[in-house]
Amino acid sequence: MSPAMPRHTPLYSQHLASGAKLVNFAGWAMPIHYGSQVEEHHQVRRDAGLFDVSHMVVLDVLGADAQAFLRRLLANDVARLRDPGKALYSCMLDASGGVIDDLIVYFVRDGEYRLVVNAATRDKDLAWIRRQAAGEAVTIRERDDLAMLAVQGPQARDKTFAALGEGLAPAMDLPPFHAVECGPLFVARTGYTGEDGFEIILPAAQAPALWDALLAAGVAPAGLGARDTLRLEAGMNLYGQDMDESTSPLVSGLAWTVAFEPAERDFIGRAALQAERERGPAQRLVGLLLEGRGVLRAHQRVFTDAGEGEITSGGFSPTLGRAIALARVPAAAGEQGEVEIRGKRLPVRRVEYPFVRHGRACIA
Amino acid sequence: MTPIPSELPLELKYTKTHEWVRDEGDGSVTVGITDHAQALLGDMVYIELPDPGDALEAGEECAVVESVKAASDVYAPVTGVVIDVNGDLEEAPETVNRDPYGDGWLFHMKLEDPAELDGLLDAEAYAEMIAEEE
Secondary structure: OOOOOOEOOOOHHHHHHOOOEEEEEOOEEEEEEOOOHHHHHHHHHHOOEEEEOOOOEEEEEEOOOHHHHHHHHEOOOHHHOOOOOEEEEEEEEOOOOOEEEEEEEEEEEOOEEEEEEOOOOHHHHHHHHHHHHOOOOOEEEEOOOEEEEEEEOOOHHHHHHHHHHHHHHHHOOOOOOEEEEEOOEEEEOOOOOOOOEEEEEEEHHHHHHHHHHHHHOOOEEOOHHHHHHHHHHOOOOOEOOOEOOOOOHHHOOOHHHOOOOOOOOOOOOHHHHHHHHHHOOOEEEEEEEEOOOOOOOOOOEEEEOOEEEEEEEEEEEOOOOEEEEEEEEEOOOOOEEEEEEOOEEEEEEEEOOOOEEOOEEOOO | OOOOOOOOOOOOEEOOOOEEEEEOOOOEEEEEEOHHHHHHHOOEEEEEOOOOOOEEOOOOEEEEEEEOOOEEEEEOOOOEEEEEEOHHHHOOOOHHHHOOOOOOOOEEEEEOOHHHHHHOEOHHHHHHHHHHHO
């Protein structure tokens, strides 16, 4: 349960000044939109939008055993991170292969990694990580002193350089999915929208000035509502909706994030996933497109030739102008199906996702 | 697009479920959802309307407005028969956000009993109700 009074991020005053509608999200007062979610969505696809994601949890993993520890903790393999600054997306699994959380891990330097995990799973994640770290030469440091901003969109990088000038020089040639320290700023070319851009982690006290500078450079604020429709169009999973502890990565469209090689790496959940892989996963996560008018929503039932499934995330895609969804369906399901909306069955078609990437529709 | 804040039109009647009703003076009414309702729901993306000829009972679910956030039922404010619906909303559901009391109307219905209008809220009572909700 969230405390009665939601916490404020360091950008709370900025949100009020920009006319945010605030909602309680995972115990934080967060902007859901600043007037129009759809306009903010288009702003990110066409230009540049600014998100406060300071509610997300930054954890530094430090110490001589940091790499060995994370190679056991995470289903993806941090040994793949050879260059300092390189990032990796991974699930953190329990012994039965259920997803405790999904996260991004940055290799900062030898003996130092940075994890960004979900706000809603903070306490559970910390308890799990600390339990696994007991007896290892690692320190887990919660970085509540930091804020996090995401600048996303085709113009995001240019406008961020315009706002920060020389201070951002080390990030000039930063490749996708890499991070670099620019003085006190930890600048990563990552995001959750399917657009180019940066995620910037910085001391909380400096966040308001950066926010204001980015707005002055023509980046418009965007809320969690647009963040959700953008990530859905980009085909990115949302923890708690598209996967959780009752589902494995293999039935959640996340098999690509599990590093089964090298075979001798014994990560938590490995035995369960290997057994599931050998039997063949019973379900899979697919993209759906509603053929007619209407809106797909999470938990609607999906009927296929191989049995029933369920929508895990659904909504109206502002870029495509039609309803899209991610759904967990029987592995053998064919391309055509039906979704039940208010007692009526409407035709849907399975499509490869992402639905939208870099401002362009990816589906016919 | 930021919806233009509107004063509650004084000439309209309202329901506890946030519909507005305009008495057309010929035994028919026009029905929509209030500015307060559209602001709570957010950007409209799909609107399902009744069919002309449908006979509605007061309080019956008769339309659905779907925003980016959620689907929300619209209830018939009075008993009667649907005589016309706002077909423009099929292509432009956002009209309900932009002009909830004007071009964003939902349907037009013939009243069974014009006296039923007296049982609805006036602007003042509706304003009080939403103030209490907040």
